Amino acid sequence: MIRSLAGLALLAAAPAWAATPQQLANSKSCMACHGMTQKIVGPGFKQVAERYRGDPAAAAKLAAKIRSGGSGAWGSLSMPPAAVSDAEAKQLATWILQQK
Numbered sequence: 448m449i450r451s452l453a454g455l456a457l458l459a460a461a462p463a464w465a466a467t468p469q470q471l472a473n474s475k476s477c478m479a480c481h482g483m484t485q486k487i488v489g490p491g492f493k494q495v496a497e498r499y500r501g502d503p504a505a506a507a508k509l510a511a512k513i514r515s516g517g518s519g520a521w522g523s524l525s526m527p528p529a530a531v532s533d534a535e536a537k538q539l540a541t542w543i544l545q546q547k
């Protein structure tokens with residue numbers, strides 16, 4: 448009983464907003480379809496960063512796509528909409544664009 452309560456307290460001590468983008472990507476299952484450098488179902492995040500390097504509108508564009516899903520940019524497979532907040536989508540998009 449005491450041990451399980453302590454376990455709950457630990458979980459509660461890690462609020463979602465304190466997560467790093469990497470932890471967020473893991474917890475939102477992004478990494479099931481994306482590798483950091485290699486394609487799985489969707490493109491590797493490094494490939495995404497390379498494609499949009501120098502595009503000042505990319506962060507907003509990718510954040511919107513993460514939230515609503517879509518297809519056609521990399522092939523015919525589509526990405527499902529992700530259950531992330533607007534702020535989380537921006538955080539993920541910014542992080543993805545920083546991969547090199």
Ligand code: HEC
Nearest residue numbers: 475477480488489509518519520521522524525526529539
């Ligand atoms: C079920 C598999 C799947 C999951 C889960 C998934 N993606 Fe994707 N993702 C894809 C596919 C497929 C594409 C390529 C879509 C296209 O061609 O337009 C893609 C494309 C992208 C792109 C590039 C979009 C573009 O227009 O260039 C980004 C950025 C991205 N995903 C981020 C994420 C993030 C962040 C998450 C987690 C919140 C996530 N994805 C979860 C399959 C997935």
